[in-house]
Amino acid sequence: xxxxxxxxxxxxxxxxVCLSVPLKGTKVSHVDILSTDEYLKVHxxxxxxxAFLFEPVDDDRSTAKVGDGVAVFSMPKRTNKVWxxxxxxxxxxxxxxxRERSLLTYQxxxxxxxxxxxxxxxxxxxxxxxxxxxxxxxxxxxIQKIKEGEREKSKAELTAWKLRQKQRxxxxxxxxVHSQGQSRDGLQSTTEKQQIGCSHRASFNQxxxxxxxxxxxxxxKQQAESRRTGSVAVxxxxxxxxxxxxxDWLKDKGDKCFVSGDHLGAVNAYSxxxxxxxxIPALYSNRAACHLKLNNLHKAIEDSSQALDLxxxxxxxxxxxxxxxxxxRGSAFCQLQLYAEGLHDxxxxxxxxxxxxxxxxxxQRIIDIIQGTATSP
Numbered sequence: 576x577x578x579x580x581x582x583x584x585x586x587x588x589x590x591x592v593c594l595s596v597p598l599k600g601t602k603v604s605h606v607d608i609l610s611t612d613e614y615l616k617v618h619x620x621x622x623x624x625x626a627f628l629f630e631p632v633d634d635d636r637s638t639a640k641v642g643d644g645v646a647v648f649s650m651p652k653r654t655n656k657v658w659x660x661x662x663x664x665x666x667x668x669x670x671x672x673x674r675e676r677s678l679l680t681y682q683x684x685x686x687x688x689x690x691x692x693x694x695x696x697x698x699x700x701x702x703x704x705x706x707x708x709x710x711x712x713x714x715x716x717x718i719q720k721i722k723e724g725e726r727e728k729s730k731a732e733l734t735a736w737k738l739r740q741k742q743r744x745x746x747x748x749x750x751x752v753h754s755q756g757q758s759r760d761g762l763q764s765t766t767e768k769q770q771i772g773c774s775h776r777a778s779f780n781q782x783x784x785x786x787x788x789x790x791x792x793x794x795x796k797q798q799a800e801s802r803r804t805g806s807v808a809v810x811x812x813x814x815x816x817x818x819x820x821x822x823d824w825l826k827d828k829g830d831k832c833f834v835s836g837d838h839l840g841a842v843n844a845y846s847x848x849x850x851x852x853x854x855i856p857a858l859y860s861n862r863a864a865c866h867l868k869l870n871n872l873h874k875a876i877e878d879s880s881q882a883l884d885l886x887x888x889x890x891x892x893x894x895x896x897x898x899x900x901x902x903x904r905g906s907a908f909c910q911l912q913l914y915a916e917g918l919h920d921x922x923x924x925x926x927x928x929x930x931x932x933x934x935x936x937x938x939q940r941i942i943d944i945i946q947g948t949a950t951s952p
Contacts, residue, residue, distance in 0.1 A: 577623035589655045592632065594648040596624050603641050610634055612653070614677035617646055627665050627673055629658040701913055707873055822848040826858060833861065838868040856885035856896060863903045872907045879904035898924045902934070905941075914945050 585594045594615070598606060601619040609616040612631045617624040632650040640647045652658075665673070819825065829844035845862040848855070863878035882900040886893045905920030921938045928934060 578621050580622050580624040583624060585661045587658060589657060590652055592650045592652060592658070594650070596646045598644050598646060600644065606641060606646065608639060608646065609677065609681055610637060611677040611680045614673050615648065627662050627670060629660050629663045630654060697912060700911060704873065704911065704913065708877065711877070820851065822852040822855060822858070829861060833865060838865045841865045854885065856882040859885070860896060860900045860903065863900070867903060867906060872911050875907040876904050879907070894927050898927045909941060914941055917941055918945065
C-alpha cells in the first residue's frame with residue numbers, strides 16, 4: 576500500500592489554485608506526475624498524492640515546477656470563484672471512475688502531441704529538402720549562366736576578329752588595284768623607277784604581313800587567357816587513356832565497382848562518364864543507387880529525377896529503367912521520412928510493373944506507415 580502524502584499546502588485566488596507537494600528527498604527523475612482538468616496525481620514510491628479537484632481547472636494552461644524538494648503547481652480555474660475545499664468528497668467507485676477517465680484523457684493528449692510533433696518534423700524536413708534542391712538548382716543555373724556568358728564573349732571576339740581580317744584583306748586588295756593603276760598611268764620608263772616601285776610594294780606587303788602576325792598572336796593569347804578557367808576538364812581528360820574517355824567503358828567500370836562494394840569508386844566513374852555525355856539516363860540512375868548506399872539521400876533524389884527526365888517518352892524499351900529510377904527516388908524519400916513523396920514514386924513504378932510482388936509489398940508497407948499501422952524503418 577502506498578503512503579499517502581498529507582503535508583501539502585494550497586492557496587487560491589478567484590482565478591487560480593496554487594499547490595505545493597513535498598518530495599521528501601526524492602530525485603526529480605523518479606517523480607511521476609499525471610494531471611487533467613479534474614484530477615492530479617504525484618507519485619514517487621512509496622509515497623502517493625491524489626487530488627480529486629473541487630472544480631475543473633484549465634489543464635492546458637496549468638504549469639508545474641519540480642525541484643528543490645517540492646513540486647509546485649499553478650492551475651487556472653475554469654470558473655472564477657472561491658473553492659470551499661481543494662478536493663471534493665468522493666467514494667471509492669467515483670474515485671476509480673475519475674482515475675480511469677483521467678488516464679484515458681492523458682493518453683489521448685500525449686498521442687495528439689506525438690502526432691503533431693511528427694507532422695511538424697515532417698514539414699520541416701520537407702521544407703529543408705525543397706530549400707536545398709532550390710539552392711542547388713540556383714547554384715547550377717548560376718554556373719551555367721557564367722559559362723554561357725564566357726562562350727558568348729569568346730564567340731563575339733572571334734566574330735569581331737574575322738570581320739577585322741576581312742576588312743584588312745579588302746583594304747589590301749584595293750591598295751593592290753590602286754597601285755597597279757598608278758603603274759600603268761604613270762608610264763614609268765626607267766629601270767630605277769621600276770625598282771623603286773617594286774621595292775616600295777614589297778616593303779609595304781611585308782609590313783602588312785608582320786602586322787597581321789602580331790594581331791593573330793595577340794588574339795590567340797587573349798583567347799587562351801579567356802578560356803583558361805574553362806579548360807580544366809579538357810586538360811584532365813588529356814591524361815586519360817583512349818578507352819577511359821568512352822562513357823560506355825566508364826559505365827562498365829562503375830558497374831563493376833558497385834558490384835564489388837566500391838560505391839565511391841563507382842560514383843567517380845559515373846560522374847566522369849556524365850561529364851563526357853550528359854544524355855545517358857543509366858549513368859544518373861546508377862549513380863543514384865550508389866548515393867543510396869552512401870546515404871547521400873538528397874543526391875540520390877536529384878540523380879533519379881534527372882534519369883526520369885531523360886527517360887522520355889515512356890515506351891516499353893525504357894520501362895525497366897523507369898521502374899528502377901522511381902524505386903530509387905522513392906526509397907530516398909522514405910529514408911528521409913517523406914513517405915507521401917516516396918509512395919508516389921513506388922506507385923508510379925507499380926503502374927509499370929503491376930505484377931511485381933516485391934513492389935506490391937513495399938508499396939503496402941509505406942501505406943501502413945502513413946496510416947500509422949506499421950513502424951518506419
